[in-house]
Amino acid sequence: NLKPVQVKLVLLGEAAVGKSSLVLRFVNNEFQENKEPTIGAAFLTQKCRLEDKVIKFEIWDTAGQERFHSLAPMYYRNAQAAVVVYDVTKSASLDKAKSWVKELQRQANPNIVIALAGNKIDLVQPTEEGEEESAESGRQVPTDEAKAYAMEAGLLFFETSAKKGDGVRDVFTEIAKKIPLE
Ligand code: GDP
Ligand code: MG
Numbered sequence: 001n002l003k004p005v006q007v008k009l010v011l012l013g014e015a016a017v018g019k020s021s022l023v024l025r026f027v028n029n030e031f032q033e034n035k036e037p038t039i040g041a042a043f044l045t046q047k048c049r050l051e052d053k054v055i056k057f058e059i060w061d062t063a064g065q066e067r068f069h070s071l072a073p074m075y076y077r078n079a080q081a082a083v084v085v086y087d088v089t090k091s092a093s094l095d096k097a098k099s100w101v102k103e104l105q106r107q108a109n110p111n112i113v114i115a116l117a118g119n120k121i122d123l124v125q126p127t128e129e130g131e132e133e134s135a136e137s138g139r140q141v142p143t144d145e146a147k148a149y150a151m152e153a154g155l156l157f158f159e160t161s162a163k164k165g166d167g168v169r170d171v172f173t174e175i176a177k178k179i180p181l182e
Contacts, residue, residue, distance in 0.1 A: 004047060004056035007179050010075045012104070013085035014096040015064030018119040021162035022085065023061045026172055031163050038063040041075055048176045055176040057081075076104060081113045081175045088118040088159065091140040094149075101153055113178045115156040115171050118146050122161040
């Protein structure tokens with residue numbers, strides 16, 4: 001009886017942060033160690049069942065390379081949701097993510113639901129409770145720093161591992177919950 005609500009979702013972020021891998025994990029529950037770079041953009045769909053609605057995500061997975069930047073507005077223009085991805089082991093990728101968020105907040109649909117996802121947490125050595133995160137842990141973006149930025153910018157926030165699957169479903173489920181029923 002629940003007719004799927006179609007939701008156009010775009011993935012943005014620097015090349016190689018794991019955008020395609022997150023989508024592959026969400027759609028096929030798979031991971032590829034040497035994923036070939038996306039050219040232009042890829043399109044996939046996946047349903048997400050909630051208690052009161054079914055969301056059918058129409059996912060545009062964009063290429064992160066600068067030479068494809070001018071294509072991005074085509075993909076985010078009518079999007080109701082965006083996942084902006086960075087790599088927790090590369091602080092420059094968070095700067096790039098912030099610039100995508102700014103662009104979305106200026107140019108995309110004003111009601112767009114934006115999620116920030118810090119990917120590749122499997123590469124970070126876990127620290128003991130109360131211990132400072134050291135550079136040796138492999139992490140360059142502290143969770144608290146990214147979370148504070150996300151709060152300030154009004155974004156959903158997640159840390160994920162497309163490789164292990166951690167946090168990936170949550171990204172899409174929490175977005176689905178925030179999409180208003182027509
Ligand atoms: P994209 O350019 O943002 O789409 O990134 P890809 O999905 O193509 O991934 C780039 C590289 O990072 C590939 O070699 C992936 O196997 C790897 N990768 C993606 N996600 C993860 C992750 O969560 N953990 C680890 N360790 N590697 C990842
Ligand atoms: Mg890709």
